[in-house]
Amino acid sequence: MSIRIGRSLWCCLLGCAGLSVLTAATVELKRAQYQIDIRIDGKPFTTYYFDPQMAKPYLMPLRTASGDVISRPFPVRNDVSMANPKMKAFEPHQRPLYFGHGNVDGLDFWGEAVFDRYFHQRQAYGRMVLKNVEDAHEQAASAVIRARFTELSPNNRVIGEQVQSFVFSGGPRTRTIDCTFVLYATNGPIDLGDTKEGTFGIRLGPELSAPNVRMVNSNGAVGEKEIWGKPADWVDYSGTISGQPAGIAVFDHPESFRHPTTWHARSYGLFAANPFGLREFTQDPDRDGSWTIPGGKSLTFRYRVLIHEGEFSAERLKAEYERFAAEDNRPEVKQAQGHPIRRGATVPAGSR
Numbered sequence: 001m002s003i004r005i006g007r008s009l010w011c012c013l014l015g016c017a018g019l020s021v022l023t024a025a026t027v028e029l030k031r032a033q034y035q036i037d038i039r040i041d042g043k044p045f046t047t048y049y050f051d052p053q054m055a056k057p058y059l060m061p062l063r064t065a066s067g068d069v070i071s072r073p074f075p076v077r078n079d080v081s082m083a084n085p086k087m088k089a090f091e092p093h094q095r096p097l098y099f100g101h102g103n104v105d106g107l108d109f110w111g112e113a114v115f116d117r118y119f120h121q122r123q124a125y126g127r128m129v130l131k132n133v134e135d136a137h138e139q140a141a142s143a144v145i146r147a148r149f150t151e152l153s154p155n156n157r158v159i160g161e162q163v164q165s166f167v168f169s170g171g172p173r174t175r176t177i178d179c180t181f182v183l184y185a186t187n188g189p190i191d192l193g194d195t196k197e198g199t200f201g202i203r204l205g206p207e208l209s210a211p212n213v214r215m216v217n218s219n220g221a222v223g224e225k226e227i228w229g230k231p232a233d234w235v236d237y238s239g240t241i242s243g244q245p246a247g248i249a250v251f252d253h254p255e256s257f258r259h260p261t262t263w264h265a266r267s268y269g270l271f272a273a274n275p276f277g278l279r280e281f282t283q284d285p286d287r288d289g290s291w292t293i294p295g296g297k298s299l300t301f302r303y304r305v306l307i308h309e310g311e312f313s314a315e316r317l318k319a320e321y322e323r324f325a326a327e328d329n330r331p332e333v334k335q336a337q338g339h340p341i342r343r344g345a346t347v348p349a350g351s352r
């Protein structure tokens with residue numbers, strides 16, 4: 001009993017001081033064949049799916065600390081029958097939380113072949129197949145998952161490998177996912193093309209979509225028109241869920257490729273960080289956001305997803321971002337990233 005009281009008092013002091021929204025919480029993992037369930041303080045938070053029948057791995061659903069779902073409820077596996085294909089911004093390939101790019105060696109890893117009849121990108125589709133779950137363990141106040149995937153063309157040509165790493169944690173009114181994605185050019189160079197269709201994506205439900213959403217970024221810009229395609233340290237979507245204020249922020253780490261990233265942020269519910277779409281974002285034919293990963297090298301992307309309840313001011317989000325930006329030596333992050341990184345050094349984060 002005394003331990004619980006002490007922890008609650010400490011959490012209260014931290015919250016009052018504005019030092020952190022992250023407090024100790026129990027995080028549990030439950031592994032099945034093609035998924036891992038994540039529970040925080042005994043309540044379902046999300047599930048990591050990596051079934052080879054799906055073109056890419058993803059997290060679904062995303063919940064607040066109170067248990068309210070903030071992500072879109074479809075697709076369920078490859079099924080979109082619950083939705084109306086004629087609805088605005090149907091976009092069936094946009095899963096609740098995923099990583100994919102629309103032009104990888106000329107292949108579309110953002111869209112999915114199974115949904116081609118709804119949304120054809122005029123490109124052949126790539127897919128990701130699980131190689132192995134390299135790590136899945138619980139820690140004192142968080143849990144870590146790291147999985148390696150092979151990126152394949154339609155004829156099973158190996159494009160490269162991708163390692164996805166997540167650190168899950170939470171507090172009384174928050175849920176946090178630290179995400180690291182590393183692309184490895186294991187089979188020769190990988191060309192990442194300039195397109196707005198990418199890259200780290202979240203698809204939100206109606207409560208955090210127009211006309212109910214308020215979008216703001218680290219530069220003080222408000223609304224899709226001022227945020228879409230612009231560089232920023234972070235972006236936040238907020239609204240009202242179950243009668244209470246809530247929202248979700250994504251922070252771009254200074255070590256992540258092309259920080260501060262540009263944002264493919266749409267008021268209809270798409271929330272994506274995309275550092276490649278410079279020509280499309282600016283409509284400037286002289287800009288080129290493409291990048292080539294040399295053979296044997298890699299490229300790293302690092303983000304924090306913060307799901308919050310209650311009023312979160314821009315000042316509070318800035319403080320939380322600065323806390324994240326300073327966290328580049330945490331043991332759990334290094335372990336989640338699999339340091340030392342294999343198959344060559346990471347391409348410098350500051351490269352343009």
